[in-house]
Amino acid sequence: xxxxxxxxxxxxxxxxxxxxxxxxxxxxxxxxxxxxxxxxxxxxxxxxxxxxxxxxxxxxxxxxxxxxxxxxxxxxxxxxxxxxxxxxxxxxxxxxxxxxxxxxxxxxxxxxxxxxxxxxxxxxxxxxxxxxxxxxxxxxxxxxxxxxxxxxxxxxxxxxxxxxxxxxxxxxxxxxxxxxxxxxxxxxxxxxxxxxxxxxxxxxxxxxxxxxxxxxxxxxxxxxxxxxxxxxxxxxxxxxxxxxxxxxxxxxxxxxxxxxxxxxxxxxxxxxxxxxxxxxxxxxxxxxxxxxxxxxxx
Amino acid sequence: xxxxxxxxxxxxxxxxxxxxxxxxxxxxxxxxxxxxxxxxxxxxxxxxxxxxxxxxxxxxxxxxxxxxxxxxxxxxxxxxxxxxxxxxxxxxxxxxxxxxxxxxxxxxxxxxxxxxxxxxxxxxxxxxxxxxxxxxxxxxxxxxxxxxxxxxxxxxxxxxxxxxxxxxxxxxxxxxxxxxxxxxxxxxxxxxxxxxxxxxxxxxxxxxxxxxxxxxxxxxxxxxxxxxxxxxxxxxxxxxxxxxxxxxxxxxxxxxxxxxxxxxxxxxxxxxxxxxxxxxxxxxxxxxxxxxxxxxxxxxxxxxxxxxxxxxxxxxxxxxxxxxxxxxxxxxxxxxxxxxxxxxxxxxxxxxxxxxxxxxxxxxxxxxxxxxxxxxxxxxxxxxxxxxxxxxxxxxxxxxxxxxxxxxxxxxxxxxxxxxxxxxxxxxxxxxxxxxxxxxxxxxxxxxxxxxxxxxxxxxxxxxxxxxxxxxxxxxxxxxxxxxxxxxxxxxxxxxxxxxxxxxxxxxxxxxxxxxxxxxxxxxxxxxxxxxxxxxxxxxxxxxxxxxxxxxxxxxxxxxxxxxxxxxxxxxxxxxxxxxxxxxxxxxxxxx
Ligand SMILES: Cc1ncc(C[n+]2csc(CCOP(=O)(O)OP(=O)(O)O)c2C)c(N)n1
Ligand code: SF4
Ligand SMILES: [Mg+2]
Numbered sequence: 001x002x003x004x005x006x007x008x009x010x011x012x013x014x015x016x017x018x019x020x021x022x023x024x025x026x027x028x029x030x031x032x033x034x035x036x037x038x039x040x041x042x043x044x045x046x047x048x049x050x051x052x053x054x055x056x057x058x059x060x061x062x063x064x065x066x067x068x069x070x071x072x073x074x075x076x077x078x079x080x081x082x083x084x085x086x087x088x089x090x091x092x093x094x095x096x097x098x099x100x101x102x103x104x105x106x107x108x109x110x111x112x113x114x115x116x117x118x119x120x121x122x123x124x125x126x127x128x129x130x131x132x133x134x135x136x137x138x139x140x141x142x143x144x145x146x147x148x149x150x151x152x153x154x155x156x157x158x159x160x161x162x163x164x165x166x167x168x169x170x171x172x173x174x175x176x177x178x179x180x181x182x183x184x185x186x187x188x189x190x191x192x193x194x195x196x197x198x199x200x201x202x203x204x205x206x207x208x209x210x211x212x213x214x215x216x217x218x219x220x221x222x223x224x225x226x227x228x229x230x231x232x233x234x235x236x237x238x239x240x241x242x243x244x245x246x247x248x249x250x251x252x253x254x255x256x257x258x259x260x261x262x263x264x265x266x267x268x269x270x271x272x273x274x275x276x277x278x279x280x281x282x283x284x285x286x287x288x289x290x291x292x293x294x295x296x297x298x
Numbered sequence: 299x300x301x302x303x304x305x306x307x308x309x310x311x312x313x314x315x316x317x318x319x320x321x322x323x324x325x326x327x328x329x330x331x332x333x334x335x336x337x338x339x340x341x342x343x344x345x346x347x348x349x350x351x352x353x354x355x356x357x358x359x360x361x362x363x364x365x366x367x368x369x370x371x372x373x374x375x376x377x378x379x380x381x382x383x384x385x386x387x388x389x390x391x392x393x394x395x396x397x398x399x400x401x402x403x404x405x406x407x408x409x410x411x412x413x414x415x416x417x418x419x420x421x422x423x424x425x426x427x428x429x430x431x432x433x434x435x436x437x438x439x440x441x442x443x444x445x446x447x448x449x450x451x452x453x454x455x456x457x458x459x460x461x462x463x464x465x466x467x468x469x470x471x472x473x474x475x476x477x478x479x480x481x482x483x484x485x486x487x488x489x490x491x492x493x494x495x496x497x498x499x500x501x502x503x504x505x506x507x508x509x510x511x512x513x514x515x516x517x518x519x520x521x522x523x524x525x526x527x528x529x530x531x532x533x534x535x536x537x538x539x540x541x542x543x544x545x546x547x548x549x550x551x552x553x554x555x556x557x558x559x560x561x562x563x564x565x566x567x568x569x570x571x572x573x574x575x576x577x578x579x580x581x582x583x584x585x586x587x588x589x590x591x592x593x594x595x596x597x598x599x600x601x602x603x604x605x606x607x608x609x610x611x612x613x614x615x616x617x618x619x620x621x622x623x624x625x626x627x628x629x630x631x632x633x634x635x636x637x638x639x640x641x642x643x644x645x646x647x648x649x650x651x652x653x654x655x656x657x658x659x660x661x662x663x664x665x666x667x668x669x670x671x672x673x674x675x676x677x678x679x680x681x682x683x684x685x686x687x688x689x690x691x692x693x694x695x696x697x698x699x700x701x702x703x704x705x706x707x708x709x710x711x712x713x714x715x716x717x718x719x720x721x722x723x724x725x726x727x728x729x730x731x732x733x734x735x736x737x738x739x740x741x742x743x744x745x746x747x748x749x750x751x752x753x754x755x756x757x758x759x760x761x762x763x764x765x766x767x768x769x770x771x772x773x774x775x776x777x778x779x780x781x782x783x784x785x786x787x788x789x790x791x792x793x794x795x796x797x798x799x800x801x802x803x804x805x806x807x808x809x810x811x812x813x814x815x816x817x818x819x820x821x822x823x824x825x826x827x828x829x830x831x832x833x834x835x836x837x838x839x840x841x842x843x844x845x846x847x848x849x850x851x852x853x854x855x856x857x858x859x860x861x862x863x864x865x866x867x868x869x870x871x872x873x874x875x876x877x878x879x880x881x882x883x884x885x886x887x888x889x890x
Binding site for chain 1 (some may be wrong): 327328492493494495496500504507508510511512513515532533534535536537538539541543544545547548549551552553554555556557558559560561562563577578581585671674676677680712713714715716717718719720721722723724725730731732733
């Protein structure tokens with residue numbers, strides 16, 4: 001099981017190469033996210049059979065097929081509950097959840113809020129391209145006001161959702177934002193997110209070069225500013241994080257907004273899991289316990 | 299006719315109808331008597347009308363029958379509604395200070411209890427209930443010590459003064475009745491048997507624990523919530539992780555995640571929650587991850603009647619999730635079967651890596667039945683199917699999660715095992731799990747994968763037993779039912795035989811796959827066939843016809859929210875045999 005030692009050799013990038021090459025459009029931001037995840041796993045030396053990569057549906061959600069781990073390609077918007085179940089049944093696995101802004105903040109938004117407040121120990125990476133890519137370019141919950149898409153050809157009139165503020169409000173214990181073009185920075189955030197014991201959320205600007213002509217690499221490059229470059233910034237200060245999360249315009253912060261380590265994650269708080277991963281526990285009810293269940297009814 | 303004795307206790311929600319019901323049930327089962335309890339209630343926490351019926355006797359009692367030997371009305375409303383159910387030989391125990399009796403039928407004994415004289419009602423709000431329990435048991439010929447010990451257990455968590463007060467109240471009710479009321483002509487017998495009394499919800503939860511379920515998820519929805527409550531109460535002892543999830547979509551998907559990790563995962567809901575789960579069922583089938591979902595049917599559509607029973611979800615089950623996919627659907631026949639079915643259906647789901655659906659209903663889920671403890675087997679066969687749990691020597695051919703096989707079943711690895719990484723997928727995929735739905739679309743592979751998955755249906759059909767005809771082979775009438783109507787049809791058959799009509803009974807437990815050919819074979823010689831079901835459109839009749847072209851001679855249906863009583867079926871069969879109609883819809887005579 002997850003504890004078996006098989007490969008004494010060092011883990012390298014090639015170990016995580018998927019069975020097929022990504023079918024994303026050339027230049028898609030998601031390539032950078034995939035590379036950063038693979039690099040983070042190599043740097044942390046986590047064997048691939050101890051990693052579960054779970055996604056919903058969308059261009060970005062094709063991710064598990066492009067990395068060699070225990071992958072799961074679930075339903076549109078349902079990656080987080082599936083991942084929660086998987087983590088609870090085998091908390092020895094490192095669980096990564098990957099998806100898009102439509103998947104996570106549209107159809108799956110309810111699960112996002114609840115997985116966050118439950119503090120499930122997993123890393124949730126959203127490749128936020130502010131558009132629905134796979135369905136060929138409709139407005140997403142993070143599309144800006146005024147943005148013209150196939151579903152709102154005269155411009156979006158609805159306010160976009162702010163994933164960072166939402167995660168903070170929902171009680172996330174690790175909240176960060178990355179940019180697909182900032183490889184080293186993103187890799188570092190992913191490593192921290194994996195190592196954080198609780199729900200880690202990273203919203204990654206991952207431009208859709210085919211359908212989003214507003215929020216392009218060129219648009220982001222001059223705007224993104226790393227929080228890590230500001231020595232004053234204290235990521236344990238929730239209020240400061242909330243304030244920073246509202247910044248949007250000429251300067252858009254990326255980096256770790258917030259982290260707290262004083263709350264137990266869901267599996268750590270569950271008494272039934274004290275004995276170890278559920279999947280390794282005996283599933284038979286001992287005869288004396290079974291008898292006590294029946295005696296209650298007599 | 300089965301010898302039986304029925305008590306009806308009614309009042310507004312919040313008046314404490316449940317406690318006397320529990321006490322009577324405990325005393326009856328400890329006398330070695332069978333019992334069945336059914337609670338008619340509404341979706342209201344205070345007020346309304348709640349009417350609990352407990353029927354007991356030395357023979358197997360699987361249903362209530364509408365007759366009452368003892369009525370305990372806790373308010374005037376209950377007296378007014380149900381006095382008409384009493385006939386000669388029966389009795390009514392009521393609070394003489396508050397309740398006026400109506401006009402009872404001849405031979406009904408009115409038993410007014412002077413509650414304010416026997417108890418200090420300013421201190422004990424439910425004094426009338428305790429007095430009535432004592433009085434009733436005295437009239438049934440039950441010795442007081444039986445009540446004393448049950449009361450001690452009932453109030454175990456309270457201080458000694460509370461226990462003593464209740465025992466002394468019960469005692470004064472008991473003595474008052476001994477002095478003032480006539481005992482029942484049929485004192486309750488005793489046997490050496492002992493039964494467990496449990497609801498279908500508890501039975502399904504316990505069946506899950508016995509089956510090795512380690513992960514249970516739910517979102518509260520009547521009438522399935524009892525499964526969650528049992529699971530939550532016993533989670534630590536049973537070492538089951540129990541989670542209340544944000545909605546039923548999350549419920550099923552969380553179960554799928556846990557099942558994928560390698561544990562048995564189960565969830566329960568009712569029709570509305572099941573509707574939300576249907577996309578997840580498709581995921582379970584397509585990704586080949588076994589789970590078991592329980593649907594406790596309530597009267598629909600929409601929010602419907604949350605506290606009333608119906609067998610109206612069959613076609614929702616048949617149509618749930620789009621596309622063709624393998625699955626197994628079964629309906630437990632009674633409350634004991636609620637327990638037994640769960641390990642059985644898990645074995646099928648695990649072996650064939652597909653969803654299993656248990657189609658229960660409020661009648662069983664919330665009803666209570668005496669069950670022989672031997673029938674609650676916590677050590678059933680557990681067959682997890684073809685599971686890979688270790689990398690062995692590490693020398694094996696490249697692992698293909700969806701390997702094409704004759705049985706359609708591909709060995710399933712537990713994530714975490716080295717050397718077997720792969721991606722499972724809701725999109726169509728090849729043997730390796732690589733998506734073929736996007737640019738790699740390939741009609742040859744798609745066809746092969748469809749055929750691989752659907753081949754499992756043959757294996758599933760072979761692993762579940764065909765139905766059996768109960769009763770004489772050459773009967774005048776054959777009654778066909780499915781799921782929870784088993785008990786009531788069984789008793790109706792007995793009554794029909796006593797009336798000189800020869801009848802047999804075909805109960806259907808496994809619904810999908812349906813043993814259509816076996817059913818046709820069983821029905822080949824049948825003279826007059828009638829399908830009995832608790833819904834409007836004859837959902838099972840339509841399903842049977844669609845699978846086999848079989849059309850019965852008649853139908854008996856009920857969709858007023860209440861279950862069938864044996865005499866409903868008896869009268870309907872008689873009118874159909876007399877040629878008066880081929881569709882009977884019995885009216886429910888108990889006003890609840
Ligand atoms: C229940 C359901 N509704 C709709 C779809 C169609 N659909 C697939 S992906 C998608 C949106 C994807 O957007 P996003 O999550 O942002 O991913 P991206 O393609 O942009 O990476 C939609 C609407 C679906 N697969 N399932
Ligand atoms: S459509 Fe957009 S998001 Fe999808 S692969 Fe192409 S560039 Fe990436
Ligand atoms: Mg998107």
